[in-house]
Amino acid sequence: MIRKIYSLLLKHYGKQNWWPGNRFEIVISAILTQNTRWENVEKSLENMRRKGIDSFKKILELDDGALKELIRPSGFYNQKAERLKILSEYMESQGGLEKLFSKNKHKLRKELLALKGIGPETADSILLYAGDKLIFPIDAYTKRFWKRFFGEEKTYHELQEIFHKELPRDLEAYKEMHALIVELCKNHCKKRPLCDSCPLSEHCKKITD
């Protein structure tokens, strides 16, 4: 069923091509986008580019006030500035992204989760989109989608196991499916589902709370 949904969503919305940028930007935007609209994250990324902040080393060289100012559009800038610093120190201690992502993915995931400000979704997004690891991130949209579609609430781990078991073992499928579910929910899985025009309407249970 997951594969069927994937193919329906792909046909309806097309390829999303999330996070086509470089690994550095993917990693920092994983923090910046926490509970924040992507358009606001782009403003912050543009601020960083304009100042030539293109490495974790340069983030560490910024004083806290300057960093907060650059990322202000993404909201929660006090805590996100602190979290970017912590993440940058970790990244610098690892000797570069190549070495980092050559580690065992489960070991790396544990290390990321141990950092303040990195929870399951942020860690898994970094591993999938920056590290090209076959790990499927579960976000609020995915939980909402599952509840609408199958009528049951599942935990992060339960949902992740389901997608890992049923999705094609294919990086593009993982990356696209996560983005496609977000696109679907932005349009159709809100509090009041708009089942009629939903591309999955024929398969949806039409849960209305």
Add this chain to the structure above:
DNA sequence: CTCCAGGGGGCCA
């Protein structure tokens, strides 16, 4: 004006 976004930490029971 209100609502909420591509979460996570801290704290509590």
Add this chain to the structure above:
DNA sequence: TGGCCCCATGGA
């Protein structure tokens, strides 16, 4: 990953 509150900007 229990539940609740907090963090903050900016678009609709």
